[in-house]
């Protein structure tokens with residue numbers, strides 16, 4: 001293993017209008033399959049040298065045990081390594097993984113509050129806030145996952161996710177400025193199709209209006225939930241995509257990278 005990959009987190013150096021294209025493997029892949037797929041993902045990124053300029057930030061979030069080998073695989077590529085979860089402190093928390101260890105492994109961002117964690121592991125706003133604080137304290141960017149349970153009026157969805165964000169930072173808007181938001185309507189995760197582009201754009205637009213009142217109009221807000229190639233060019237005001245199943249074919253990740261690179265700046 002390349003030891004240099006393990007010395008510091010690959011921090012998210014971004015532009016004000018950065019676009020993010022990332023993927024989590026959740027628990028879909030075994031160890032060997034994860035590494036094989038990661039090599040394909042790195043090849044997709046390497047085939048696009050323009051990514052080195054940094055406006056489009058690709059990231060990949062494999063399972064915990066894959067992280068050390070993944071850090072070596074992505075070393076030297078613009079792919080930022082992420083983790084799917086973290087604990088909120090070092091010490092007597094059997095079975096958890098501390099953000100400080102993730103930072104040692106070269107992790108640059110960590111998912112917090114994914115719908116599956118909230119639903120199956122009873123993670124509430126208080127736990128999410130502890131994790132956000134711990135991740136920031138370890139120099140890792142929280143990828144805060146928010147989303148309404150049922151499709152509703154876009155304004156109501158935006159209000160719901162705004163309150164999820166506020167709770168995740170305990171009302172500390174300076175802390176919120178350290179986040180990347182993954183807007184993932186719960187009802188669109190694991191579905192055959194994503195939420196409609198119009199719905200997503202309206203929710204994110206209304207969310208941006210609410211965030212702007214706290215000086216956060218430029219906070220990155222990406223969309224996840226059955227996202228696939230063809231969606232990003234239809235969205236307005238959205239800072240990228242968080243892919244799941246539809247990037248198990250690494251070529252689809254490459255297609256979405258191309259779509260992101262073709263986006264005009266300031267979108």
Ligand SMILES: O=C(CO)COP(=O)(O)O
Pocket residue numbers: 024114184188189190191224225226227242243244245246
């Ligand atoms: O939850 C997601 C990403 O974290 C989305 O997953 P799917 O794209 O498989 O619905």
